[in-house]
Amino acid sequence: MKINFFQIFKIHPDGSIEPIRRVRVGGIEFGPGIHFTKGVKFGGIDFADYIGRDFEVDDIDGVFNLKGIY
Numbered sequence: 001m002k003i004n005f006f007q008i009f010k011i012h013p014d015g016s017i018e019p020i021r022r023v024r025v026g027g028i029e030f031g032p033g034i035h036f037t038k039g040v041k042f043g044g045i046d047f048a049d050y051i052g053r054d055f056e057v058d059d060i061d062g063v064f065n066l067k068g069i070y
Contacts, residue, residue: 002054008064009047017047025066045069 009017015037022031026043038048043066056068 002056004054005050005052022063024063
């Protein structure tokens with residue numbers, strides 16, 4: 001399914017990004033409580049580069065499994 005960045009992540013006033021739900025990308029899984037900023041990569045992806053973009057994900061048992069970025 002195709003969803004927007006803001007359906008997966010929230011941005012805090014300090015600019016850090018936090019997932020709203022658990023996310024899996026490139027075999028790495030992370031979720032709420034993990035705050036990161038530009039330059040931090042998960043599975044080789046710096047999510048700060050994709051703020052506002054759409055993502056292709058599978059929802060598997062409440063975990064968003066990232067398949068692609070539009």
